[in-house]
Amino acid sequence: MKTTIIDLAGASFNDGIEAFLTRLLESGLVGSLLVPKKTTGGDNYVHALIKNPALLADTDIAAPVMPVQAARIISNLTFRDPGEKIGVVVRPCEARALVELSKFKQITRESLLIIAVDCLGTYEPKVFSALMKEGGDPAGDLRRQASSGPCQPADGAVFRTACTICEHPALSCELVDLVVGLYGVDSGSELYFEAGDEIATALGEKGVLEFNDLTCGKRDEIITSLKESRIGERDQVLGEFSGRVDSLKGIQALLSTCMRCHNCMINCPICYCRECVFRSPTFEHTPDQYLGWAEDKGAIRMPANTVMFHLTRLNHMVISCIGCGMCDTACPNDIPVMSLFRTVGGQAQAMMEYEPGRSYDEPAPATTFRDNELEEEAGCGH
Amino acid sequence: MSTKSLANKNVVVVGGGFAGMTAALQLAGQGVEVTLLEKEAAIGGFFPLLDNTFPTHSCGVCFLSPKQPAYCPFVECRLSRNLTVKTSSRPLSLKGEPGAFRLGIETVSGCVDPQKCIDCGKCVEICPVETPSEFSDGLEMRKAVYKVFPKMVSGGYLLDEENCNQCGACVEACPTGAIELGKAATVTEELEADAILLTPGFTLEEGGIKGEYGFGRYANVITSRQMERMISFSGPTGGRPLTVADKKVPSKIAFIQCVGSRDISCGRGYCSSVCCMYATKQAMFVKQRSPETEVVVYYMDLRGMGKDYEKYFNRARNEFGIEYRRSMVSTVHEDPRSRRLNLVYERDGKFVEEAYDLVVLSLGFDAPRLDFAADCGLELDDYGFVRTPEFSPGRTSIEGVFAAGAFCGPKDIPESVLEAQAAAADLAGMLMQPAAKEAEGDGEVAAGPDEGAVWSEEPRIGFFLCFCAGTLGAELDYAALTTGMKRLSHVACVETVDDLCTPEGLKGLRRFIGEYELNRVVLAACSVRELGRKVDAFATEIGFNRNAFTIVNLREQVIFPLSGSPEAATGKALSLLRAAHAGIFRALPAPNRKERLEPRTLVVGGGTAGMGTALTLAGYGFPVTLVEKSERLGGRLHQARFTLEGGDPGTLLSRLVAEVEETENIDILLAAEIVSHEGRPGAFKTVIRVGETDHLVSHGALVIATGAREAATDEYLYGEQEQVLTQSDLESRLTDAPESLQVCREIVMIQCVGSREANGREYCSRVCCTHALKNALRLQETVPEARITILYRDLRAYGLFEDYYRQARDAGILFTPYEVDNKPVVEAAGSALKLKYYDQILRREMTLEPDLLVLSTGIEPGDNGGLAEIFNLPLDAYGFFAEANSKAALVDFVGEGRYHCGLASAPVHFRETLVRARAAAGRAATFLGQLEIGSDKNAVEVSDRLCSGCGLCVTACPYGARTINPASMIAEIDYALCHGCGACAAVCPNGATQQIGFVKSQVMAMGSELIR
8 A cells, every 4th residue: 555645835625636636637547537526506516527627626525515425426437338447536435335336237346446535524415505605614624623533513513414423434445546535634735645556656657646655643543533433323323223113113103204205215326226126017006906905904004015115125235235324315304214224234234244345355145155044044053 | 850750650559558658658749640559448557446556655647747747647648649549449460560560450339429428427326237346356346337447537438238237227317318228339440550569568367366365265355456446545445444244444464475476386487576565555554544453464575676665665564563474375264153264374384373354365467468469470478478688678579569568577667667668769769760860950940829919908817616526615615715706806707617637627618718708717726736737738729828827726725734624724715816816917928938959968877778878869860978987888788797588798788889889879978077067958068078178068858877886895704705706706707717616515695785774775776686596597507516505585586587586496506585683694714614594494503614605785876976966966865866756757857858777776687777778768859859848937037127237146046047248238048047946036126037927016916915
């Protein structure tokens, strides 16, 4: 692994990054870049696929907002080999979602140069939008805090729950090609990068980035203690959740405001099906079926299959759930879907000794088989 | 295509028993026009008499047909397109030559017109005449108008003019005017045939034994045939053993073996081969139905030579408590007051008497009478069995006339089936000559009927509830079921029927379908295994898609388990029927996809079995790749020096090798090793390594013929003392170095070394007794001065081999039985041997000092584990390859396209190996002759629109049938590899892969009906 610290020499963080991205695009190492860019309205950042280096203005790789999970976009870009290398700027949860999607052939890893930026926490898009409209600098505020420790949200605002219990605020360059560090980095005056040896050499040769092996002293310590406190927070949030949702009744109560809009599924980076089975003819029931069920039970909830939808999604995706919380963000009625997935997922993943997003080489549990599985399944093991 | 070449050929099969039906169905299945002659009024031979068969205690007959699982061959013979059944017909004369035989036959047409008879049974009810039934040797009565046996399918009723009093009541009672008294006539005609197959079976003549043991004088002395009826549920006692004189449960029953067998005084020197087993079966049923009854079997040698039969005897002894006494009964006399029977037999050198309530005489076989045989020069042996050459079993003295089954010597059903399959294959090969063999697989694939029209209509569903010939009616509330079904949507009719499985039943169904304009049909009857294939064929016939029919198993799934609780049964039946309704409403049509079969067969093993299979298949015109692991063809045949019947195995070996090498259609790979195997029947791919080169062989069928080996032993000082040999060692010595034996004066053979023992090989190796006889007879000639003693447990010289046993005894060879718990003991006394054994006749310990001790070590399976794993084939408990059914599918694995034969399957005599090799080839030819196989009803399909290309199906598929197309990134299916298992459909998260027949919406709808 190579590291480097670049002196900004009076320039701003965003200017320094823009200069770096411009050199990267011009170097030919990538043919295009996917970077969060300020929207026309000025109150949000969304990913833009940029070919013209001049349009790298107004990008902010660390804007604390995630209106769309980038893994979904990247899947659209590289589901088939796009024919060129695309540089993508992502946060850790997006990079980890890419790991999972690659196991289901939904991305082409080889056509990506993945640049992961430390995540300082994200606001719900509407919260972020309000902060921007108030004229604040939510991104800058967090970067400044990160140089010495964990970040607190702006006054009167909160981070998304998923971010408050996220154990992966920063990634190493084992999973991605390049890391832009913010924790323990004085982003006002310097930029910090980590890269694998090969990439570092290529970047150096092309004059994109010189690696000088300098490191930030307190970075590791800050990240470690942040992970610890997040784990504590996670256990508390999920513990409270599973105390509340501990039965079928609990699940029904949890989902009482679900309107079956399927937004959680649409925004989930892992739900990769072209068309969900719940929106396919499989779940087109005939009137006599509904009436038959109603006759048997006296009454049924309509539309039917609300609980079934969530349970099926759990069944299909929970092993690969990386906990980004897009489902929470997407839910119009504030159902804590992420807590449900992380609670069930934690147990299912532990059972399979599998951690989603950990490694490209670990096969998805659904594609492997262990001799003792049947015994455990049948309850006849020891 | 072979079947095309066979299509214009005519074959007459004489005799419609098990062997005849098997051969006729096999030939008809391969396209030959077959006429099956049967002298009785119905086909089936003795099989209908058997309620159950050993050792499985099930009928097992459904395994007989070319395709499995299949239906009763009685039905199948009637349905088969190329097969004409002529009952009440017998051959009178044979003229002509191969390709142009003329068989004169005589057919008796009775007073009941089979075309008009509807099987209603009104004539039987009204007939006043009662006369003893031939079917059970007079144990029960029948009317003058009757059915030969309850399940007969060929034609309607028979009128027995001899006993008919001409009252005419039946004529009046018959609703269709089918009966005309005095109408019976005999018609003669001449049939043209390219070849003839004789399978007339055997007869059970109690005439020969009348008087012996009091049969015919004492009511409680019955024949095994009568006992078979007694243990049958359809028999006169409803399956319970009862005394004949006063219908009481017998407290003691004796079975007397070898009645009319192994007895030259009655002209039957041979062993009937099957009586020990059937008596044991009958004894077991007696104990099962009447546990208090004591059962004793009097026998000379227990002869159960099959692979699983030893276990059967052990079960009879240990679990059922049946006692076997090695002693012949000298006389039976009745106590006139108690009607009990006193048996006199020899025990410990004295004659003793024991009383029984019932005595069963185990009747042996008689050769059938074929009047025309003498006129046409068909060579028979002294007993009347047909002579077949040792190295060409199934051929007769007349070219073009083949034979199989008990006509070639007494034998059990499995051997008869094998001989029938083999003879039919051999015969088909002859029919192919000398016509040029056509290339395989170039036939046009016929398009199926257009099924679209019916399918796309709005569903009109018909329910048919079958009473199973009146047996199910009482157990269910059919009115409630009818009402329940009528309430469901799109139901056009609910009807009850009686006999869906019969041609008449299907005819009726067809009428209903037309009447109600149905396009979906639910059949509530019995198991899919029984009904499925027939319904598929019926659907195709009437132009419906196969998935327009669904079967609900009311018999096995409802009535059997819930017998006696009609309310619960009706409730469960309702759920199942509702689920079937939900399912058929959503069913998708089965794809009409056909896969071409690869015509080649891979034969693994180049010994007698492998070469025999290869040659027979090549005879059909099918290409073969013959793989042998050693450097040369021949296998164990290289070790054989002479045969019991006087043949020279060397000539067989050189003939087989020369023929195999000269046959263009056979590729030979020597010193070869199987590396990998994949695919499915019809489209296998196997990689075979020879030296450094890997050969990829694409083949449609597979035959395993890897042989076995003489078992090793360390008993009786084998390997320590040089005078101790195995039978194979002795055989080589007798031909290669006979002078080395000249010094021997005391020679002992020990049988069953390591065989038939709980902690050894449990099975009987079948061949060792005859091997010992063969060597002993040759030894006797070589060293006439020597005394030869054979220590045996049961001398299993079955069938016609019994003659050699008698010859050996006459030649002065001594035979002494020993018990397994008191085995002979051999000690070394310096370089000499001391052998001690207990002589049961002299009743004392004897000591011999043999200068030659020969051990019959039996046969043990080869190292089959590796091959079994590569080919994914099952082994039996002993390590031989496992047959699909031990009665009727002995060279088959479960499913089609994979077969096994020879010693790889079981210990068998090498003549039997030749038979099994041809049988396996015949089975493979039937499969390959189809040219193509239809796709499974449960095949899977991928929706391009829905598929995300995630590849889960690729990893889930156990057959390598799934790939992701790199261009479209959509999953594809190689239907040649797909087994329709549905793993891909299960793992596919959004239903992009659907299994036709188990479509997700269909399964969910059915499931929710079942759990309502």
